[in-house]
Amino acid sequence: MAPVPSVRLLILGKQGAGKGTQCARLARHYAVPHISTGEMFRAAEKSGSEFGQELARYMRVGDLIPDELVVAFVVERLQRDDAQRGFILDGFPRTANQADALAKMLDPLEIDIAIDLQVPTEVVLQRLASRRVCRECGFNYGVGVPPKVDWTCDLCGGEVVERGDDTAAAIERRLKLYEKETEPLVVWYLTRDKLVVVDGVGDPDVVTARLIGAVDRRLRRTPGEGTQK
Numbered sequence: 001m002a003p004v005p006s007v008r009l010l011i012l013g014k015q016g017a018g019k020g021t022q023c024a025r026l027a028r029h030y031a032v033p034h035i036s037t038g039e040m041f042r043a044a045e046k047s048g049s050e051f052g053q054e055l056a057r058y059m060r061v062g063d064l065i066p067d068e069l070v071v072a073f074v075v076e077r078l079q080r081d082d083a084q085r086g087f088i089l090d091g092f093p094r095t096a097n098q099a100d101a102l103a104k105m106l107d108p109l110e111i112d113i114a115i116d117l118q119v120p121t122e123v124v125l126q127r128l129a130s131r132r133v134c135r136e137c138g139f140n141y142g143v144g145v146p147p148k149v150d151w152t153c154d155l156c157g158g159e160v161v162e163r164g165d166d167t168a169a170a171i172e173r174r175l176k177l178y179e180k181e182t183e184p185l186v187v188w189y190l191t192r193d194k195l196v197v198v199d200g201v202g203d204p205d206v207v208t209a210r211l212i213g214a215v216d217r218r219l220r221r222t223p224g225e226g227t228q229k
């Protein structure tokens with residue numbers, strides 16, 4: 001197999017756009033870690049620590065966790081060995097402050113590509129209504145991809161549950177915050193010539209193929225630093 005280029009990607013998209021599912025696949029394809037802030041915070045919550053409980057209070061109602069806390073987590077995570085040849089950031093940055101902090105963390109390197117995975121609100125609302133997640137490994141199940149055995153994870157045998165923050169009120173709050181805080185980052189990355197827009201509607205495999213096609217095209221167009229052939 002030809003060596004895959006190293007890539008530093010991030011993905012923007014509404015709740016339910018399919019970021020978690022698609023990032024897991026892109027991470028495998030490009031052999032880089034999938035760094036999901038939501039997963040990191042849910043793991044901290046599960047650990048039962050006082051700190052985890054504090055994070056959970058924000059998540060349960062669909063609020064954003066304060067920037068300083070989120071940034072501290074990501075700084076620590078990006079310093080680990082496995083992130084040195086690239087990564088896929090899922091759920092970060094979500095605010096202009098976080099985008100600034102990320103640019104500073106990476107300096108003198110940069111993100112190669114910011115993907116905007118676009119899905120209309122009506123579609124994400126339908127998907128979120130049927131979203132289930134494995135409590136142990138975080139794998140996402142939905143309308144198109146239920147577990148083979150009810151409520152049991154195909155991958156690890158863990159219990160498949162509804163997410164505590166997928167209540168109507170918390171979903172509404174998260175989508176509002178997305179529009180207000182995160183959507184402006186699309187323009188932020190566009191003006192820095194990092195943006196790639198991908199249609200997130202359709203069969204998950206089709207969307208994966210679209211994503212890989214769009215990323216590869218862009219990597220060929222700007223074979224800048226860190227994108228070794």
Ligand code: ADP
Nearest residue numbers: 015037038058059062063064065070091092094
């Ligand atoms: P979703 O995209 O459906 O909101 P995530 O798993 O990405 O799900 O995030 C779950 C929760 O974790 C968010 O609602 C928020 O409380 C918190 N969170 C995750 N990433 C961030 C971030 N970058 N900034 C602030 N809060 C975050």
Ligand code: ZN
Nearest residue numbers: 134137153156
């Ligand atoms: Zn599992």
